[in-house]
Amino acid sequence: MSKDWALEEHIGEWRAYFSGRQAVHTADVEELEDHLRSQVEALSKAGLTQDEAFLVAIKRLGDLDTVSREFANEYSERLWKQLVVAPAAGTSSSSRREAIMAVGLAIAAGIAVKVPELFGLRLDGRDSDESFYARNASLFVLPFLAGFFALKRGLHKAGWFSLAVPFIAAGVIINLLPFEPEGQTEVLAVIHLPIALWLTVGFAYVGAQWRNHQQRMNFVRFSGEWFIYYTLIALGGGVLIAFTFFIFEAIGLKVEPLIGRWVVPCGAAGAFLIGAWLVESKQSVIENMAPVLTALFTPLFTVLLLVFVVTMIWTGNAIDVGREVLIGFDLLLVLVLGLLLYSISARDPQAPPGQFDRLRLLLIVCALLVDILALWAMAERISEFGFSPNKTAALGLNLLLLVNLGWSAVLYTRFLAKRSPFTRLERWQTAYLPAFAVWAWIVVTLFPVIFKYE
């Protein structure tokens, strides 16, 4: 009996040690424990004492580091939770280096926003100045963000080169094309350029391994987390600014010009970098919040879309296609897709279909219906008045989303019917990401030419 007890103690120790690994879950430990016990039983039957049998079994199971590394390769989403937090002893210098790098680049981005002032372009200046800032907004910050990841991932020369090309091209295109002041094509380019360049940042984020689906999914996760962090920083910044106004007002000083011209633009630019750095280094803090947020808003948006579709059918009112409406519906669909993408990235792909999956499918189907209704209205409008840049951009985006959502619905149905693994859906979404980049570049580069800069 005491022998058995010794074995239990050994296994208990082994289990505690193995469970400590980030990439290993309880179920995996249990599975390996069954293996260990089977092996010990077999060896004991062959005549070994339990102690000997345990030693041999452990040896055969393999070095725990190697095995858990293999688990880590297989489950990068588990590691993602703690990838850069809790740096093992000895790596603190590299995390400090990263912090310095992030703060340095944030300051650089803040300064970049102010550089055009040296040339007389003022943020609160003439209309043409304002349009300059609107067109170049993403170029003030995203190159620094891309640089941050390129440095962090140790990008090779060719990688740096392919990273620089889109930014330089964007700078040339957006500033040299003879846009009509405040024309539709200019506004469209201003909206689409950040999207195109954000995906270029993604290229740096994945360390040039853009063909790797896991890495792309990690970038999706990063984008979601970054958005949450940025919103939090913006909220905090807002409170800070409100108090600055208040206390200086109390002693009779007007600080509006200082805040409007320096604090807000430089802070907004720098926060891009700080947000990214926080996502990378303090992952676990927010890790539990993002899935909660998607879990909270998925049902709410489903209800909203459901009620909308039913009301539309009930009343027979068609969507009235104006410019704001087009943008509004596109934004709504993009948001739904984002919600979907993010909840997919946070989902354990191994988990069996559950209630929430049915809910997500319902959300996709509702979004599809809304998309089709919007497309319908748009098509009518276009056939009546012809193509305008706004309508064409909205139409293209709607078609893009239609394909994405349509196939997602098919894959999700198959998954729920247990006819295809969840990874299919993940793959579809990550494979689709470049399509958005391509479309954004088309709107930025070809639209102005096609529609003669109107």
Place this chain on the structure above:
Amino acid sequence: MDIQKDLVAASATPLVLAILSEGESYGYAIIKRVAELSGGELLWTDGMIYPLLHRLERNGFVKAVWGKSETGRRRKYYRLTPAGATQLARQRRQWQTVDSVLRGTGPAGGDTPSRSG
């Protein structure tokens, strides 16, 4: 005969699929079966089979179910799916191609004769 590490790694997937095509099984039994079939020539690090099985599950080639062992312990069983069977057939063809190329080459274009001198 020592089989190279790379070759062991590359052959792991088709071997696991092939063994599962004989029927439902679990990690420990699969390893035992591999040792048995190879006459002890193919030795894996036991722990490595689990990440592999999980990858196969993620790709939909196998399906895992928690069950009970003879002694009542919780045990995870794996079963080949239709997609896994297709994958096995594909990998079999690939290995057969490699094998037939290897057989077809060499000094005599057939079995390697032992050369003297």
